[in-house]
Amino acid sequence: MSTDTTLASDTAHRLKTELRIFDCDVHPVPQAGLVSLTPYLPAAWRERFARKQAVHDGLNVPIRFKHPNGSVVRQDARTPEGLPPASSPQHLVADLIEKHEISGALLNCFEAGGLLSVQASTEESIVLAAAYNDLFIEEWLSVDKRLKYAAAVPTQDPVAAAAEIRRVGKHPQVCAIFIPLVDLMMGHRYYWPIYEACQELDLPVFIHVTGIESIFTGTPTMGPGTFDGYLERYTVIPQIGMVNVNSLILSGALERFPRLNFIFAEYGFLWLPSLLFRMDRTWRGLRHETPWVKKPPSEYLHERFLFTTQPLDGPDNPLHMQQLIAMLGHDVICFSTDYPHWDNDMPGTTLRMLSDDARRSVFYDNAARVLRI
Amino acid sequence: MAQETTPTRVGKSSDFEPGAIALVEINGREIGIIRLQSGELRAVLNYCPHKGAPICKGFIGGVWQSSGPGDLSFDASQDVLVCPWHGFEFSLDSGRELCWNKRSRLRFYPVHEAEGDVFVSA
Numbered sequence: 001m002s003t004d005t006t007l008a009s010d011t012a013h014r015l016k017t018e019l020r021i022f023d024c025d026v027h028p029v030p031q032a033g034l035v036s037l038t039p040y041l042p043a044a045w046r047e048r049f050a051r052k053q054a055v056h057d058g059l060n061v062p063i064r065f066k067h068p069n070g071s072v073v074r075q076d077a078r079t080p081e082g083l084p085p086a087s088s089p090q091h092l093v094a095d096l097i098e099k100h101e102i103s104g105a106l107l108n109c110f111e112a113g114g115l116l117s118v119q120a121s122t123e124e125s126i127v128l129a130a131a132y133n134d135l136f137i138e139e140w141l142s143v144d145k146r147l148k149y150a151a152a153v154p155t156q157d158p159v160a161a162a163a164e165i166r167r168v169g170k171h172p173q174v175c176a177i178f179i180p181l182v183d184l185m186m187g188h189r190y191y192w193p194i195y196e197a198c199q200e201l202d203l204p205v206f207i208h209v210t211g212i213e214s215i216f217t218g219t220p221t222m223g224p225g226t227f228d229g230y231l232e233r234y235t236v237i238p239q240i241g242m243v244n245v246n247s248l249i250l251s252g253a254l255e256r257f258p259r260l261n262f263i264f265a266e267y268g269f270l271w272l273p274s275l276l277f278r279m280d281r282t283w284r285g286l287r288h289e290t291p292w293v294k295k296p297p298s299e300y301l302h303e304r305f306l307f308t309t310q311p312l313d314g315p316d317n318p319l320h321m322q323q324l325i326a327m328l329g330h331d332v333i334c335f336s337t338d339y340p341h342w343d344n345d346m347p348g349t350t351l352r353m354l355s356d357d358a359r360r361s362v363f364y365d366n367a368a369r370v371l372r373i
Numbered sequence: 374m375a376q377e378t379t380p381t382r383v384g385k386s387s388d389f390e391p392g393a394i395a396l397v398e399i400n401g402r403e404i405g406i407i408r409l410q411s412g413e414l415r416a417v418l419n420y421c422p423h424k425g426a427p428i429c430k431g432f433i434g435g436v437w438q439s440s441g442p443g444d445l446s447f448d449a450s451q452d453v454l455v456c457p458w459h460g461f462e463f464s465l466d467s468g469r470e471l472c473w474n475k476r477s478r479l480r481f482y483p484v485h486e487a488e489g490d491v492f493v494s495a
Contacts, residue, residue, distance in 0.1 A: 189442075253442070255442065256441055281459070284462075285460025286460050287437075287472060288436075291437040291439035291445060292439040292441050292442045292444070294439075
């Protein structure tokens with residue numbers, strides 16, 4: 001019942017605005033977790049994972065960080081046969097793309113993010129990244145041209161990551177490179193081989209919350225100590241976005257890689273005005289410490305970054321939301337659903353207070369500027 | 374430039390060396406006298422257009438330049454006044470902030486030298 005109501009509302013609104021929609025954050029999963037990767041693993045590695053009974057079909061976090069309702073995925077998004085949400089490309093196309101008249105979606109595998117950042121060893125992460133990428137290219141991208149993919153890389157070895165980018169990055173539906181972050185700020189030279197390969201292939205860097213930050217050693221950390229639960233940790237994840245915008249700009253990495261763009265998924269965006277005011281003001285006074293930052297930090301942000309809209313925070317008053325986005329500029333945000341996760345935002349109920357021009361930018365044009373869609 | 378008034382003698386020419394800022398008071402205004410590298414003098418109101426700091430208690434700096442991360446060079450040929458509070462840099466040539474497109478600028482007063490003395494109209 002509620003699905004039908006949402007659908008009707010979506011359609012009516014789109015007809016009014018003739019809105020094209022690209023969804024920048026969708027999470028497919030291999031149907032049987034790591035077991036589904038088996039055909040894509042070299043024989044010796046297949047044996048290794050079987051021997052150690054490696055099963056990874058979710059975040060595998062300690063219980064204090066488990067979602068209070070049991071799962072981060074919407075149980076209503078299971079397939080009619082009862083398969084896990086977003087585990088079938090045909091069902092995802094029907095349930096997301098067709099139902100909401102979305103013209104394309106950027107897939108990134110959430111589970112791969114956690115594994116490749118720290119949950120798998122360095123050597124394991126290299127073969128797993130290749131297996132994930134091969135699986136999604138072969139079993140998903142071939143199903144529908146509207147499906148695009150952010151190929152995942154083994155961040156623990158930047159040289160291997162660069163090689164993986166060059167191996168899969170020329171596929172026409174590979175539109176971005178997903179870097180699962182480790183505990184180094186993104187402006188650090190450690191990442192340069194990855195950035196070099198991305199720039200060479202004209203692919204933007206895509207980063208996404210991995211769900212294990214500040215839970216496992218080696219992940220980006222947020223504050224001292226241990227969070228007490230899912231909610232307490234979830235609410236401050238924007239810190240990671242903030243730290244990395246700051247680092248990328250002030251390190252000079254954007255001057256070193258002048259054609260490289262960045263998409264930050266699920267870190268929010270309403271904190272940006274505050275950060276930019278501080279960055280610009282401090283740069284004005286202390287820029288001689290980083291003379292390789294050649295213009296006000298806010299200029300780099302508008303030229304080189306996009307932030308996904310979901311999870312959409314904001315004031316209840318739509319006028320205040322309009323003002324906040326006007327303060328930031330709608331050129332730096334791009335629509336995302338985060339399907340099939342629990343906190344997803346669907347197009348018919350997202351940022352309806354914006355002008356038609358702004359909605360066109362946010363729902364399609366900004367993504368089209370950065371992604372080859 | 375401020376409206377011209379009767380010039381006030383503020384010292385001997387030899388009192389003002391490049392790289393130093395000498396503070397004088399004229400008609401209730403604190404003014405910094407600065408000799409540029411070219412030998413020319415500037416008389417600058419001791420007031421930062423950003424937040425009102427006593428900017429002439431800052432320092433004279435050059436300009437750091439870079440071709441990219443890690444590469445650093447220093448251009449000492451430019452006369453730049455750096456505020457002691459927030460560090461904003463102002464050109465002593467134009468009075469404008471070096472790297473920000475802001476309309477506010479340093480306030481300069483007419484200054485001239487005659488027979489070994491320095492005079493400021495403020």
